[in-house]
Amino acid sequence: MKKIGENLYLVLIFVFLFLPILVLILFSFNTSSLNIIFEGFTLHWYYDLFQNSTLLESLFNTLIVAGVSTVVSTVIGTISAYGLYKYSFKGKNIVNELLYIPVVIPEIVLGISLLSVYTLLQLELGLFTLILAHICFCIPFVIISVRSVLEGIDSHISEAASDLGASRFQIFTKIIIPMLMPGILSGAQLALTLSLDDVVISYFTAGPGANTLPLQVYSMIKTGITPDVNALITIMLCFVFVLLMVSTVVQLRRLKKEVSL
Amino acid sequence: MNSKKLWKFFFICPVIIYVSLLIALPLIYILLISFFQSDYYGGMISTFTIQNYIDVFDQVYISVFLKSIFIAGITTFICILISYPFVLAISHKKPRTQKILMTLVMVPFLTNSLIRMYGWLVLLRKSGVINQVLMGLGVIQEPLSLMYNMIGIIIGMVYTLLPFMILPLYSSVSTVDPYLLEASSDLGASKMKTFFKIIVPQTLPGLFNGSLMVFTPALGYFFIVDILGGGKMMILGNLIKNQFLTARNWPFGAAISIVLVLITSLVIIAYRKLGGKMEDLGGA
């Protein structure tokens, strides 16, 4: 009885979580263009989508921004996490405190501050400023993720490697990086998620030439959305879902291996 | 010795540049312009004035502050109510199932939150799916007003921020020793008692963490209020956005932002006082 109640509750919450997405997927195959009632199956909107250069460009921008900011913030975050762990320097405590600001501050404050500084430095808003902003809020999450793995590593291991003749470069690439991989990967996944999810900061830092999918949808909500947007969202969701499946399978394998040991 | 220094330089330079240029500089600059004066053409005059902060205490803005805090508070409370039974139910599953279910929680996250709000718009509006279904089933005769009001905003906020509560609470719950729960029920404690005396105290870190991660963003998510509140409602996020992009009164917008930062700092100080650790935040 208790089990049934629990499972029912879980199903209910998952329905709540997935409902708005499922409804968009459903309507992407709907013959009616009104997003009100499902009238019949069609792939018409997918065909339309590939004629709509504005939408395709916003998708392209979204992927570019997410891809570049994930890679850059993962690299910088990993280097920084190791630097902060291994070395001490003046002002290290301040750096450590400041790192949490993008995590806890309301996104809108970060958004308008970056906008102000871009204006101050006379940077023209566009893809570059957008990517820079995404890198800005992704780095701390990568650092936190990598650092949690670093702290579990026996500090003698890199000494042992150096004792056996490895150079600093070799220690970092052959010993440290492989050990940090779980943290780096989860940090990268987090960065990718945050970048794809962001609305607020992008809203202030993108500028007219760099419409991303959410910004495009935002402006279309006011003027009226065409169903090819549903098709686009469905395609993106499939892409993201496949990515997530792969990462979950990899993690489950690792979990299984650990259990069997 | 020289290569050692170069190496150190390589590892600490990026983070120092990042922190000073992308975190410290923007925030200091916002603080600075919050003391500037705006001219009538959307520009700024760099004189020192505290007029912007005095303006914040206008009744109109005070009511926006209160409404934002109210919405954020309600959202946090509902998220807590939903999350506890949810993570407890998940923690009763096998490790493999737990992993899969928690990944599923993350899936909607990977589509942009604004797009999901659009999904809710399709669901909630007068001619939306929910009203259509309910009327089709004959449950209601007239369509319900599910959005362009407080209900819509709260649904949107809870929906968007729920995972931020679920994730820390889940990692907290998974550290509770299952034998403790057994022992408690073995000693005749009721379910309610076990929950409040054992589970809640042991999951407080996760609860505080989640509350912080839900409460502060809720103050600023202007687009949820825009889409589901229908432009009539306003929270701090909308106010700041308008000052920067529509009214073009940057100094005043900056002053409101600084006040928002102060509110956030109070929440964080409370979180730390209650024993919360900064490194647990954002470790989802």
Added chain:
Amino acid sequence: MKKVILRIEHLKKSFGNKEVIKNFDLDVYEGEFLTLLGSSGCGKTTILRAIAGLDSVSDGHIYIDGKDVTMLDPKYREVNTIFQNYALFPLMTVEENIGFGLKMKKVNKQEIKKRVQEMLELVHLQGYEKRKPKELSGGEQQRVSIARGLINNPKVLLLDEPLSALDQKLRKSMQLELKQLQKKLGITFIYVTHSQDEALTMSDRIVLLKDGVIQQVDTPVKIYEHPNSLYTAQFLGDSNLFQGIVTRVEDNYTWVKVDDATLKIVSHGWCVGDALNILLRPENIKIILKEKKENTLQGTIVDRVYDGASTNLTIRVNKKKINVMYLGNDKLYSRGQSVYITWDIEDTIVLKREAYE
């Protein structure tokens, strides 16, 4: 004359304002098993890390086989280190772990494979090539780390409390195995430990350290039987301490007044009025039932502990508690019994009492 393989001259090391090593000098000979012994914080690990090049030194020089290596990176020193928690590379197999040093030297793959096999044989781990450290027991991990340290043919192998993570029984057998290995290979071992037991069993020489200063350097037998200070005597093994004043001196013997009794010791240049510490090891004290003419004290047995191999008695003499140890389980003595204790005059350890004691 034995060849000096490692020479440390005037070594100093400070952390902040705290000087942990003060002017340390030491010669280590080729092929010897040398132990740095001391309680935690005495600086023994600091010295080891300085030799390995893992930490820089504040002053002084380190020579390995005649070459000054003080400023060299660990990479360029012909020594290798065995770490306390083994520090194996967790993602590499046993084979890759052991072969790491050669791989860094860019030795060709076939040669590495051959040498790894030799090493595995040496530490009795054939067939473990493909395992990961996580899949090994503590003892097996320790063997891998030793093999990894030895494959580069170091001139000196440094071991930092390598057995401390193992359980009692395994530790005993690993002690023997390490000692045999060292003899077989003829490589110099410098072994750091806080366990007097390990130091006495394994070493050719022991260096006893206290607060960064050498107390005594000697063979285990000498350091145990002829400690040069009260600290050494009490650090290595148990002892009963009597403090007294010289009252009479003759050519061969000297008499010392201790509490109510007068003890006779061998003359060694003592003068009347000298303050002396007289130490007796528990195993050197004998229990007798009838009083002898000299060096006999009367007391009462207050405690008796039997640990399988030996029996330990606590005997109260006046107000002092004396520990006595003998092999086996002699049921003759029981609690509350009044007995006499005595000892051979050669077994007394006599040290001049320093002013600060």
